[in-house]
Amino acid sequence: MKKRIIPFLLLLILISACGNSNATEETSNTTEDKGETITYESETGPIEVPANPKRVVILSGYTGNVIHLGVNVVGVDVWSKDNPTFAEELKDVAEVSEDDLEGILELEPDLIIALSTVNNLEKLEEIAPTVTFTWGKVDYLTQHIEIGKLLGKAEEATEWVEDFKQRAEQIGEEVRAKIGEDATVSVMEAYGKDLYVYGEDFARGTEILYDSMKLKMPEKVKEHASESGYYTLSAEVLPEFAGDYIVLSKYSEADTAFQETDTYKNIPAVKSGNVIDMQGEGASFSDPVTLEKQLTLFEEGFLGK
Structure with missing residues (x-):
């Protein structure tokens, strides 16, 4: 009788061990699943x-x-x-x-x-x-x-932000040293038949120009566009909102007839060649891919690099 009991006990031990092993494996998988979120x-x-x-x-x-x-x-x-x-x-x-x-x-x-x-x-x-x-x-x-x-990807994002801020501020210092601390910059856009001027933090490079590079906005633009972020213009009043430099965002299908008028051609920034053209499509984004592209455009446009 004892001989029969011993194999039976061994069988129970083996079953228990397998059960514990499966339980451990199941617990491990559950922990791993939790770690995936x-x-x-x-x-x-x-x-x-x-x-x-x-x-x-x-x-x-x-x-x-x-x-x-x-x-x-x-x-x-x-x-x-x-x-x-x-x-x-x-x-x-x-x-x-x-x-x-x-x-x-x-x-x-x-x-x-x-x-x-x-x-x-x-x-x-x-x-x-x-x-x-x-x-x-x-x-x-x-x-x-x-x-x-x-x-x-918090670490990667933070590293890029810190590096970008440093580079943009450095370029801003070089630009201000070249064009003067009091020089002003307007950001305008031609979209369809409409013309706009933009305040700070409204894409089209405004974050870089006004926040990071610390360039100045014309008082007229500040008065009309700072609160809402943008202001609709007519071609006749363009000179009133033009800074010493103009960043002009143009969509491919925009009506750019205003550029052929004497009103536009006689703007001091235009006569001096201080207009930086920007592609309108995509300019309304404010992500790292777009910002890197815009920073390069500004560095080349202001400094000739």
């Missing part, structure tokens, strides 16, 4: 997101931030898709919209980034964790760091 403190509260997202859909102007941080993008909004600055990076990326839920679902995203005003937010959240940002709630550099935190 992080809790991001978004504007709307904590959201569980992938620690290292692999398939991101972007329904906002933050495409360049994600591209710059080296995270894979599978779908973007029409403005990003049509942005020539991102042409190479987005050539194989799908164009989607907040109303194209089926198209987004087919892309199998593991993270969606959108604006706080996005349509169908609840339905998007059913497809993948969806994080929204309010445009302009924080400055453009802080925004990049926030997106870095979301994507598990």
Whole structure:
């Protein structure tokens, strides 16, 4: 009888050991799964997101931030898709919209980034964790760091921000030394049949020129565009808003007939050749890819480098 009991006990021990092994393996897998997500403190509260997202859909102007941080993008909004600055990076990326839920679902995203005003937010959240940002709630550099935190790239984002600030400020010092501390710069744009002038922190390079490089804005521009960020102009009043230098953003299909008028040609900045032309398409973004492009444009335009 004892001989029969011993093998039975051994069998129980083996079964128990296997069970413990499986339990340990299951616990290990559960811990690993938990490690694959992080809790991001978004504007709307904590959201569980992938620690290292692999398939991101972007329904906002933050495409360049994600591209710059080296995270894979599978779908973007029409403005990003049509942005020539991102042409190479987005050539194989799908164009989607907040109303194209089926198209987004087919892309199998593991993270969606959108604006706080996005349509169908609840339905998007059913497809993948969806994080929204309010445009302009924080400055453009802080925004990049926030997106870095979301994507598990906070360190990389912070390093770029610190380096960019230093380089932009250095170039600003060189520019002011060349053109004078009191010289003014206007940022204007031709879009369709309309003309605009921009205040600080409204893309088109305004963040770099006025914040980082510390160049001065004409008083007339400050009076009309600082609060709202922009002001619509007529061709007749262009001279009143023109600084000693003009950064002129032009869309390819814009009406540029104003440049052929005597009113425009007689503006001192125009007569002196102090106009820096900027491509309108893509100029409304404020991400690292765009900012690097604009900083190079300003360095060449002001310093001839």
